[in-house]
Amino acid sequence: MTDRSFLEWPFFEDRHRELATALETWCVENLGTVDHSDTDAATVALVRMLGEGGWLRYSGPDPEAPAPLDVRSLCLIRETLARHDGLADFAFAMQGLGMGAVSLSGSSGQREWLARTRKGAALSAFALSEPASGSDVASLATTAVRDGSHYVLNGEKTWISNGGIADVYTVFARTGEAEGARGLTAFLVPADTPGLEITERLEVMAPHPLARLTFRDLRIGADAVIGTPGEGFKVAMSVLDVFRSTVAAAALGFARAALDASLERVRARQLFGAPLSELQMVQGHIADMALDVDASALLIYRAAWTKDTGAARVSREAAMAKLFATDQAQRVIDKAVQLHGGDGVRVGSVPERLYREIRALRIYEGASDVQKVVIARATLKNT
Structure with missing residues (x-):
């Protein structure tokens, strides 16, 4: 079972912990039923399921609600979905990204589309x-x-x-x-x-x-x-400012899945008459993976908490979270492949699937090198 102690961090409120628990249960009960052999059909099915489950109401919050946007909830949802099913995370994220401009800046007429995407009745x-x-x-x-x-x-x-x-x-x-x-x-x-x-x-x-x-x-x-x-550039950046942290959260979900699979592997696999977990070299890999996961989570939920508590822009914090979490998730998953040996590169195995999933996150919504530019400029400006 994935470590959930991070939910007790002061970044979160009880509603976030309740959300994480409810979504975890929903994922276990529902995501294993989706056939991924047809990617288009699977994406449409996942959007509908997420809409019926009520999760898409977080993807494009009603701008007229008392709390129209909660980035911590978005990050928790993407982290949890990614840990269970990368395409489910994609389906959720694209509903939010596609309608982010409407949620933040759209007219009342345009929000009719937002109502449909929140229900899973339309894809954006x-x-x-x-x-x-x-x-x-x-x-x-x-x-x-x-x-x-x-x-x-x-x-x-x-x-x-x-x-x-x-x-x-x-x-x-x-x-x-x-x-x-x-x-x-x-x-x-x-x-x-x-x-x-x-x-x-x-x-x-x-x-x-x-x-x-x-x-x-x-x-x-x-x-x-x-x-x-x-004002389109400002609209685009305001959307990316929010969703960049959630890309980091998806990477964190992949990294947690890799760590979970590795813990199971090293406890069960015997080598030289003892579990792999007793080898110091293996313990060193596990320590590195756990460190990368926790450090990523701290940066992600700092950025989300900063936005939720009233910051107008979190470009620097979000860039740090995305850069670090996506790069470190790549490292964690690579270690998971190594710890699984031949099974780690077998098509269909958890490490192999994660290895393919993680690479794109270091490119889209701002490549890693671009995030370094954002961080450097912000640092030079503010110090």
Whole structure:
């Protein structure tokens, strides 16, 4: 059983501990029933299950509620889901990321979509990255030209999670109010809008629904603008500021799963007439893994607690959490593969699955090198 003593840390309130306990029970009872042989179908099924279970109400909180956003809850949910099923974590996260802009900045009409995604009745996607614009958001090239009461979108997006199966996309395009980051706008685009094409489905080593999108003279009403024209970069960063900590939490869930599997392995496996766990070298690996897990958790829940207690921005804290937790989870999982020996690279084993799952987290929503830039700039500015 995964160590749960961290729930007693002062970052958490009783409602967080109750949430973690309830979700743990739900995961054990439900996630083993989903067939993953068809990734698209599995993702849709998981979204529906999460909606029916009530968990998606955390993914895109009602902006009019007394407490519209609780990052600690988001992190606890992603950590728990990732520990049980990486695709379940993906399904939850994309509902939140895709509707994050609407939750934080959307109009009352746009929130009708939020109501659907919170129930699992619709899938959402966040369309920001482009073939020549990933980490450098300010250089994106997709354009949205004003034409009376409409905008006309042209361009391309790639590596879009839920691409091809989403019902609605949050799309970022250049509207030209100013140069660079100050000339971007966010739009809410239903998937059936004429001019939106799924150009390519992308296959990756840990199966997730991903696609390249093309916009060809797509016309959308001005009421599709999320927030204010020209403020799209701020909208995007406000969403990533929240969800970057949750990526770290997903990595933590993978790391805990690797540690759990390793503890079971070294206790059961005999070598030279004794359990592996009695070898000092093995104990050293276990100590390193436990240290990396706890240090990651401290950074993650510090960032989440800081945001929940009123900080306007947590870019530095979130960047530290994501950088450290994703990098250390990679180390923990690699040690788990080593401790499992040949079984660690057998297709379908827990370490092999985790080994494929973790690598992408060091790239998306801000690659590790980009997080170092964020941390360095914040440190230089504040000291």
